[in-house]
Amino acid sequence: MRFLPTGEQSDFARTLRGLLDASQVPAAVRAWGAGDHGPGRALWSRLAGTGLCALAADEAHGDLGGLGPLPVELALGFVELGRAGVPGPVVETAAAAVLLSELARLGEEGPAKRFLPGLVAGEALATLTLPGGGPYALDADAAAYCFTVSAAGGLRLAGGGEGGPLRSTDPARRLSRPAPDGEPLATGPRVLAAARTALDWARLLTAAQCLGVGEALLASTVRYVKQRTQFGTPIGGFQAVKHRLADTLLALEFARPLVWAAALGLTPWEVAAAKLAAGEAAYAAAMTALQLHGAVGYTEELDLSLWLRKARPLRDAWGSPSACREAVLGELKG
């Protein structure tokens, strides 16, 4: 029992944080939102260089580049991605790697051999839809591959989506409804089993990302209220401001160990609990950040907006609070 990141795990997160701090992520997010995926792709490729994406893939298939599955390391990494605001289908790419890797583990190796090496190496981004997830694929226009798994267990490589991509309230997200056809890759109960695992990973990594988003929002807001003065005093000295930020920290600090435990155990109810807590904490952090920044927080000009706009879609992605609450009690019934 030592419920803390190991030295190695902390080092890995620190490496990612250093890389991201040096990478001008906000500019990449704005470019991504404007339809220029270049800086975001380059960032992803540098991240993949740390082995990030390989953590999602089973090392049993050594020739495919997998180093995992190492969900704890991956989750700690996704906290950093959230904190830095990394754009793109990063959760989806990792979940696709899990899907392919898990399918290979269950004996269906073809799709993994074809797609996994590129994903693990960071050469390609992927997106996907899964049973139990929403109908939209994130950033299919930026992804090399869009996978779909039907409720009946058909895995396909989807072609272009129906209609153009739809804008999200977060300009750095674009949604499309994958066409139900496309190239069939595999089918059957193994696909469904792998999809269930991939869904749990997607939910876990979104939770981790939410935690990082919330941390970034809190940190920016704490900085701001210390320097912004009104009525001759820093607004961070007002008790209403202090208490609201205290509550923000509280929610994040109690979500964090849920994310860790979900990564350790990957049991569906714990993953749902982590997503619920981290998603709500991040959204509440966004509302606090907005209120305490005042009008300037309500503009797209401040980089703060990049995280503010992410918080609500991530709260709902791969499991809304209501769906997560249902999952928490569903498994614990009896």
Next chain:
Amino acid sequence: MRFLPTGEQSDFARTLRGLLDASQVPAAVRAWGAGDHGPGRALWSRLAGTGLCALAADEAHGDLGGLGPLPVELALGFVELGRAGVPGPVVETAAAAVLLSELARLGEEGPAKRFLPGLVAGEALATLTLPGGGPYALDADAAAYCFTVSAAGGLRLAGGGEGGPLRSTDPARRLSRPAPDGEPLATGPRVLAAARTALDWARLLTAAQCLGVGEALLASTVRYVKQRTQFGTPIGGFQAVKHRLADTLLALEFARPLVWAAALGLTPWEVAAAKLAAGEAAYAAAMTALQLHGAVGYTEELDLSLWLRKARPLRDAWGSPSACREAVLGELKG
């Protein structure tokens, strides 16, 4: 359109308030809780002297003493009863008067003739259970009559309850489950119709009582935080304290017009809305009062406790928040 109490209505409320201010109600509440109903009964009789209980009874039966139905006046009166903390089955006595009066209006005059004059005159207290209400009769041990209406529409004068009365978390309330037998008084659809009306009145008057309870809690707490000093300053100067009290006032002030409108129209959804808002506002006021008084608020020694303990049972009596929310949308469907 003049959505304010008339001069007469305000005068009536002021008269009641004056009477109650002069009546040492807290001592009557403590006696009531200790099983001595004398002071509470005397108080009720003085209140009835203002015509309070007659407001619930139809004046069409002039010989029975009714002055009503005047639900607005009665609701304004019950705000005062709540503010003063009047003990006993006061809502229930008024609802019983409504039940009997309404039954008489529908052609079934026997029970009204027998019981109504005593209730209107304040000589007797009554309690009751109704379809759609809870299974317990309040303070049956202190009431001269305990009426029951079965789901099938049987009105009875219940005998002693099954077992002794049960203690409530509010010592000034005692609950008992009326025996299903007892003397039959009337039966049929007219009873059910009258019971539905009585239920709405019970809910309305409980909402009004909640509003008064919340006002009393707020007023006591505002007084307290102005004089209690810690760290060399009145705690009412701390922004966290100020904002919490501002929220308490807000909730009460927005519940108030709902109570007024419910009294004016007596439509079930508006009565439910009023009960929901006033019940939640009063309970929140209690939690605020407790927290801001600190340890001294947590004792039974302060008179504050008389209102603190009332808030939660009243929030749930004659319609829990959940039941009220259902009623709000139930009626508005389609």
Next chain:
Amino acid sequence: MDLTHAPEVAAFRAEARAWLAAHVPDSPLPSLETAEGFAAHRAWEARLHADRWSAVSWPAEYGGRGVDIERWLVFEEEYWAAGAPGRVSQNGISLLAPTLFDHGSAEQRARVLPPMASGEVIWAQAWSEPESGSDLASLRSRAVRTGGGWLLSGQKTWSSRAAFADRAFGIFRTDPQAPKPHQGLTYLMFDLRAPGVTVRPIGRLDGKPAFAELFLDEVFVPDADVIGEPGQGWRIAMSTTGNERGLTLRSPGRFLAAAQRLRALWRAEGDPADTAARDRVADAVVGARAYELFTWAAASRFAAGERIGAESSLNKVFWSEYDIALHETALDLLGPDAELAEGAWAEPWVFSLAGPIYAGTNEIQRDIIAERLLGLPKGRR
């Protein structure tokens, strides 16, 4: 106590309803935070004004109908229930016009009000400055005396509508030597197209230029465009701020209509067995009714000659937090479609998020409630 309208009021309601049914566009206008939408909304104002529905409470001489507050609230109820467009002239009608009625000259009213009501001149407010948000008394933009008028210099920000509007109003420091920061301020109107004015639109969270920064460099304002006496700007502005926070900014009709739309969404998208969603929809319905009734009570007091003072802070906190909760409920009902930028609820949700910030942050409002309504000690501010 009475919640029914007299027959004349009911007739007025019927007239308004009939006009709206005949004139409200079938499909929503484009967002008024775009150039195209701004023009469309301006045209709608002209349509309203042509039949004297643009500012019903104004005297007939300025294009109104001289109706009382009861009828004004009835009109607003009908207006929003009919799904009519947002009001691009709102800043002028609800902030500047009351100031002109109280403090302006007859000449100013005659000159300014009719084109305001017709949408020919759209007004932006110019209150805040970069270092003066909640703390309005610390304003630094100045107006310096010159022949026949004043020269404005400085910077204003969060000027709603200024990206596309024609004129603006605000307060400027005319006496930097005044002993207290509230003194020596003057209330002025100026042209956004005048020489020396630079308008820099600022994108809202959803990218739309809902407000702008104004850079002012010796912008000439004739004496005719000073409202009230020079040096009295703070007092005059505070009466406008009171308006902004009070009844006139958010009429109950908006929330009644929004709650109605939410109920329709719930019936269409909601699972009737989902009591968690049901409870939130019920709260929205109850909240809209509470706000409506609170407003009727306030209007009744107002009609009886009382002044509405710090109670308007209760109003502001209530509607702004109510509005967010209502829109969040809608988003939750929509599920994965909630995040679609083109969805019917996305822009109103973003709009709702500004509520607790503008027109006096809710933190300030709660201080006011505690200090002025409950008599608690003043804090540092």
Next chain:
Amino acid sequence: MDLTHAPEVAAFRAEARAWLAAHVPDSPLPSLETAEGFAAHRAWEARLHADRWSAVSWPAEYGGRGVDIERWLVFEEEYWAAGAPGRVSQNGISLLAPTLFDHGSAEQRARVLPPMASGEVIWAQAWSEPESGSDLASLRSRAVRTGGGWLLSGQKTWSSRAAFADRAFGIFRTDPQAPKPHQGLTYLMFDLRAPGVTVRPIGRLDGKPAFAELFLDEVFVPDADVIGEPGQGWRIAMSTTGNERGLTLRSPGRFLAAAQRLRALWRAEGDPADTAARDRVADAVVGARAYELFTWAAASRFAAGERIGAESSLNKVFWSEYDIALHETALDLLGPDAELAEGAWAEPWVFSLAGPIYAGTNEIQRDIIAERLLGLPKGRR
């Protein structure tokens, strides 16, 4: 990162579970806030102590098992899961004992700890005074030097358990001339039955005498009952307060057991279609797990040699508000039975309501979080 226990810990858990299964009373003891219940709980402490389960983390010489924090938390989990009685010796074990370990003499530990663990001597705390609740530095009760000891005079209040307890501990002003209010205070133990002590029980909201006022009139305390150096009381007390706010007051086992009971109630009473209730039960389950995991992380840091400082304020705010929400959910599930005083949830609900008040109000805790964990400016305090 690891959440599994070593085999030795699992064996310890099994031993505790077996002992508890064999010894926990079949039906709940009477409320420990009554004379009868107090005696029954005291007897239970003796039973625990006889098999060295009363204070498992203490060294064996004082009746403990010298277990580390991991095993202590495991024991607590088993203890509450088994439905074992509340701990009447808790004030002594969690507040006084850590102080004695850090600041007491060997003689004091040998004399005080074993009868504390056995329930032979039950300790009450005597911190607050009528004018000193959150503001402990303003204490006025005094201890005056006399031959071989001190004479205590003054008034203490909110002394938990004092209605039936044997001894008490607290801080007293020994140097009224000290330049700052935090100085000149001394930490003492005294006998509640000594001459000069008057104990006036105070009824809690439910009427039970859960605490008392203490009137002290020249109560003699021998030097042997001074803890640490005279004048160091504030520093010593702050370390105890840290304990009170931190890990030792509310172990996760209590909330895991309570959430488990709530889930059982929901299955028994709840309508499975009622998602509003379901959501609140889910939140209780998630909250208990979050609190457990937060504690494991803190325990891991503690085991690694870190000190737990202001983080304990996060802990306090979380559990106290969690506890109320959990009990309110239970009451809502119970419907009309919720208000029955004899119901299984009524007394725990009343108990939960004190959480945000005692051991430092949550207002103070949030100030601490903001100032010490987030580095925000100190307010007036």
